[in-house]
Amino acid sequence: MSALNVLPLDNALEELRQTLRQGQRAMADWNGGELAVSAVPGAGKSTGMAVAAAIAIAKYKLHRQNQLVIVTFTRSAASNIRKKVRKHLEQLHLPQSAFTVNTLHGLAFSIASSHREISGFSMGETQIVSESQKQRLIRLTAAQWIKDYPKLYGLLLEGRGFDGEDTERLRRQTVLRTDVLPSLAREAIATAKSSGLTPEDLRNVVRIGGIPDGGTILEIAAGLFDTYNRLLKQQGMLDYDDMILGALRVLENESVRQYWQDRIFAVFEDEAQDSSPLQTKLLEILAGQSVLVGSQLAVMEPIALEVSNLIRVGDPNQAINSTFTTADPSFFNRFCDRCDRQQRLVTLDQAGRSTARIMTAANFVLDWVNQSQYAKQEAPFRQQRIRAVDANDPQTNANPEPLGRGVEIYLPEVLDDIGQEADRIGERVKQLLEGDRNLSIAILVRQHNQGKFISERLQAFAKEHEIPIYDVEQSNRRSRVPADMLTILQFMERPHSTDNLKAALTVMAERQLINTQQDLNALASTPEQFLYPTVLDPELSRIAKEAQAKCTGLLRAKIELPLYNLIAFIAMTLDYEQGELATADKLGDRLSQELSGNYNMATVIEALQDIVLSENFEAVEEENLEDRYVKLGQLTVISLHKAKGLDWDVVFMPFLSDRICPGSPFMPDGMRFLGDYTLPEVARAQIRSILHEDSVPDPIAAWNQCNTLKQAEEFRLLYVGMTRAKRLLWLSASRNAPFNWNNLDSRTDKVSVCPAIAALAQKFPELR
Numbered sequence: 205m206s207a208l209n210v211l212p213l214d215n216a217l218e219e220l221r222q223t224l225r226q227g228q229r230a231m232a233d234w235n236g237g238e239l240a241v242s243a244v245p246g247a248g249k250s251t252g253m254a255v256a257a258a259i260a261i262a263k264y265k266l267h268r269q270n271q272l273v274i275v276t277f278t279r280s281a282a283s284n285i286r287k288k289v290r291k292h293l294e295q296l297h298l299p300q301s302a303f304t305v306n307t308l309h310g311l312a313f314s315i316a317s318s319h320r321e322i323s324g325f326s327m328g329e330t331q332i333v334s335e336s337q338k339q340r341l342i343r344l345t346a347a348q349w350i351k352d353y354p355k356l357y358g359l360l361l362e363g364r365g366f367d368g369e370d371t372e373r374l375r376r377q378t379v380l381r382t383d384v385l386p387s388l389a390r391e392a393i394a395t396a397k398s399s400g401l402t403p404e405d406l407r408n409v410v411r412i413g414g415i416p417d418g419g420t421i422l423e424i425a426a427g428l429f430d431t432y433n434r435l436l437k438q439q440g441m442l443d444y445d446d447m448i449l450g451a452l453r454v455l456e457n458e459s460v461r462q463y464w465q466d467r468i469f470a471v472f473e474d475e476a477q478d479s480s481p482l483q484t485k486l487l488e489i490l491a492g493q494s495v496l497v498g499s500q501l502a503v504m505e506p507i508a509l510e511v512s513n514l515i516r517v518g519d520p521n522q523a524i525n526s527t528f529t530t531a532d533p534s535f536f537n538r539f540c541d542r543c544d545r546q547q548r549l550v551t552l553d554q555a556g557r558s559t560a561r562i563m564t565a566a567n568f569v570l571d572w573v574n575q576s577q578y579a580k581q582e583a584p585f586r587q588q589r590i591r592a593v594d595a596n597d598p599q600t601n602a603n604p605e606p607l608g609r610g611v612e613i614y615l616p617e618v619l620d621d622i623g624q625e626a627d628r629i630g631e632r633v634k635q636l637l638e639g640d641r642n643l644s645i646a647i648l649v650r651q652h653n654q655g656k657f658i659s660e661r662l663q664a665f666a667k668e669h670e671i672p673i674y675d676v677e678q679s680n681r682r683s684r685v686p687a688d689m690l691t692i693l694q695f696m697e698r699p700h701s702t703d704n705l706k707a708a709l710t711v712m713a714e715r716q717l718i719n720t721q722q723d724l725n726a727l728a729s730t731p732e733q734f735l736y737p738t739v740l741d742p743e744l745s746r747i748a749k750e751a752q753a754k755c756t757g758l759l760r761a762k763i764e765l766p767l768y769n770l771i772a773f774i775a776m777t778l779d780y781e782q783g784e785l786a787t788a789d790k791l792g793d794r795l796s797q798e799l800s801g802n803y804n805m806a807t808v809i810e811a812l813q814d815i816v817l818s819e820n821f822e823a824v825e826e827e828n829l830e831d832r833y834v835k836l837g838q839l840t841v842i843s844l845h846k847a848k849g850l851d852w853d854v855v856f857m858p859f860l861s862d863r864i865c866p867g868s869p870f871m872p873d874g875m876r877f878l879g880d881y882t883l884p885e886v887a888r889a890q891i892r893s894i895l896h897e898d899s900v901p902d903p904i905a906a907w908n909q910c911n912t913l914k915q916a917e918e919f920r921l922l923y924v925g926m927t928r929a930k931r932l933l934w935l936s937a938s939r940n941a942p943f944n945w946n947n948l949d950s951r952t953d954k955v956s957v958c959p960a961i962a963a964l965a966q967k968f969p970e971l972r
């Protein structure tokens with residue numbers, strides 16, 4: 205039993221508070237009102253917030269009707285913080301119903317769908333558009349726009365660089381339809397919609413005039429945006445922005461707003477640097493007892509708040525979503541500055557995660573970038589240095605001893621090519637694990653193909669030395685569960701079809717259940733002979749017999765088991781891991797519900813076909829997914845974006861060329877349509893200027909601005925990666941690397957190192 209269990213509540217709360225370091229205690233001591241917490245990586249934002257939540261629940265006697273709402277960015281972060289708060293409340297004997305943890309979209313969706321008559325979400329219109337559906341929709345949008353706006357299309361077609369040749373016309377038509385217009389639509393819609401701007405708003409800006417290019421690009425963007433909204437509605441679907449907009453619409457109604465505000469005592473937001481202005485507005489309304497001035501949908505119009513119980517915790521230096529959304533560190537920075545003027549800003553600059561050298565390296569990179577040419581327009585980082593914790597810190601083993609040199613840098617002078625770079629990493633991993641099998645180790649990559657390359661390259665070596673590799677991207681197979689099930693059931697239903705057998709064998713081969721060194725086409729070409737050979741048929745090889753046994757096992761199950769149990773049986777046969785099993789369970793439940801009274805092989809297959817085609821089935825998020833990423837003794841290969849919020853004893857960051865970080869503006873020759881810039885980037889920067897209430901820049905300035913922001917974000921990604929390491933950080937780049945990682949043959953022999961890393965290596969030669 206924990207000591208907290210036997211103490212009176214006040215003492216127990218004090219004891220809990222004592223588990224926090226000085227800076228974190230400011231969160232626990234919150235007395236209502238607004239509070240900004242800007243913290244360095246590893247400062248213990250989430251840890252502090254969970255304790256602060258439990259203390260607030262006790263202090264203000266919160267309960268189901270008057271709750272604390274915690275909001276974070278991703279579902280895994282939500283489950284992480286939920287677990288922590290639950291544990292504290294359990295120890296304090298306080299009601300678990302006093303809080304909820306939501307993602308922003310989850311929260312918005314609950315609000316919007318609780319008042320469908322106001323949000324405009326009709327009953328059938330709750331299907332959220334999936335990524336691939338969105339891709340299709342965007343392509344359709346481009347095609348429809350071409351029909352609806354022939355004049356603007358003509359302008360693009362015959363704009364800059366057109367020589368009147370038929371072949372050039374055809375080329376331009378294809379590029380516009382399949383590439384430029386879809387990308388332009390995607391960027392413009394994402395930027396405008398997540399800012400609460402409508403197509404009409406964009407047109408109004410054009411109408412007012414004074415835009416250097418006459419507003420052509422904004423006109424095109426408005427048309428695409430209109431078309432997209434119409435098509436989305438026609439298909440009865442919503443996107444993520446609709447959820448936020450729907451919730452805001454609902455909250456414009458006074459009695460509804462009152463209802464939600466009465467139920468919500470306070471809002472605590474984690475990862476606040478990732479929220480867009482519209483999302484922030486939603487939280488401000490929920491956290492406040494507001495008197496509305498104007499409409500929430502007009503982002504820039506202020507809402508007058510009488511009281512706002514809102515804690516926003518974040519790290520502007522870890523803002524890595526601004527190139528996908530309108531989240532922008534400048535918004536959180538502004539909130540921090542505002543709170544600072546009211547003495548309501550807490551800065552947590554002590555962190556216990558990393559060894560001293562790693563903090564020094566991260567601080568150096570931050571300073572270097574902020575003083576470099578990349579900071580001319582706007583500094584990519586808030587000037588915040590990471591400090592070690594004090595000697596009496598509550599975190600055990602805070603700022604641990606380094607492994608090796610703590611930070612190790614390998615540059616093109618010693619690394620010839622990416623193959624050698626990968627091999628050296630393999631060697632170092634082996635060496636480290638020989639010293640201590642209980643280390644957590646990760647390779648962080650910027651692009652999926654880099655992860656694929658390195659895990660394939662190291663596969664044999666890792667096998668030989670019994671180092672399990674967990675490649676997060678390749679293992680993300682849960683979403684394939686319905687398709688796998690469909691394939692296997694189709695095979696069970698008609699095993700003598702060559703196509704069905706081949707498809708089933710392929711699923712098993714992909715899951716490494718059967719040996720892939722055999723020719724599956726040959727096995728599948730004569731299903732009868734393969735499945736039930738007679739004495740006259742040629743003998744199957746040993747590995748073919750193993751595959752055969754798997755197939756006949758499935759066919760036997762079809763005869764022996766009730767149909768209801770087949771899904772579970774297939775899941776077992778396919779050797780699903782925990783998350784996939786949970787997804788298969790959920791799928792089984794859904795089929796039983798949908799087909800109650802009419803459950804047979806044909807209807808199950810038909811229902812599965814619908815699910816796979818419409819993709820309207822969500823995989824179950826494994827609660828402890830993060831634990832899998834940081835498992836000891838394993839080599840995790842993971843993208844920088846997914847690595848955010850996690851940490852490992854050892855972190856490898858390979859392929860750090862200047863092409864990757866910070867990257868450079870890239871404009872393929874065939875992409876010049878109206879001028880020397882690419883249209884999606886220009887549209888994005890022009891719309892962003894409307895949101896920031898700046899004057900709309902001319903296309904060239906807009907293009908430069910967009911690239912500057914992208915580069916700033918690349919440096920922040922680098923910083924996020926570096927600060928994931930506890931005891932050893934490896935940074936490397938080799939001389940010969942692909943120009944473009946989608947094509948490994950596009951080698952260039954003169955790779956320049958990311959300038960911040962080159963400067964780091966120069967400043968600390970002992971790290972090389």
Ligand SMILES: Nc1ncnc2c1ncn2[C@@H]1O[C@H](COP(=O)(O)OP(=O)(O)OP(=O)(O)O)[C@@H](O)[C@H]1O
Nearest residue numbers: 223224225245246247248249250251598599849850
């Ligand atoms: N008061 C504390 N006592 C003990 N351990 C702590 C404390 N605060 C933080 N930690 C530990 O420090 C590490 C970092 O904490 P946490 O993940 O909360 O930081 P963060 O600020 O959210 O990090 P980041 O933003 O870099 O992802 C975790 O391992 C956590 O358990």
